[in-house]
Amino acid sequence: DAKTTQPNSMESNEEEPVHLPCNHSTISGTDYIHWYRQLPSQGPEYVIHGLTSNVNNRMASLAIAEDRKSSTLILHRATLRDAAVYYCILIVTNAGKSTFGDGTTLTVKP
């Protein structure tokens, strides 16, 4: 199964942009890249997803490398409420499985 690799932890200052990287060098052509985040004591929640093109929504932006072997989740202005574990996962089109990695713990400093 295709796997993702993320840094264990990252820090950011409040009000500054945050770039969370994800490597997925074994991605196949039809795998979607999804990002979820998990706030303390809660279940994961959806952030954004994409296939090939960069994507924007009200929460974040997703930048996907041209070769699709890596992607970056961008939080444009981090707030204290963005402190969470961020998961980058590959969703395989032709299988029902959904495999999360270990995620990146984001700490936001005031």
Next chain:
Amino acid sequence: EAQVTQNPRYLITVTGKKLTVTCSQNMNHEYMSWYRQDPGLGLRQIYYSMNVEVTDKGDVPEGYKVSRKEKRNFPLILESPSPNQTSLYFCASSRQTQLDTQYFGPGTRLTVL
């Protein structure tokens, strides 16, 4: 309110005593899934269901059973729990498939003594 509910939220039990964790969604979703979360191991998928009466194994199915007799419910069954099944369990659902946004329940913290 659209939501995924799990019961119980907390459970302490003993080795070998059969238990069921219930999961219910009110969004008419086709896809449902169970995950377990352990420190340092992230979220791992146990079982998933693409539709009523259709279930399949995830990455860590050993020691678990599921059933999907109705669209809204997807119970997780531990026939003979063991201490290595002590974990935080999450149920999730999505509109059609795993490609759609998954909505997670609040979690069930299980301790097996």
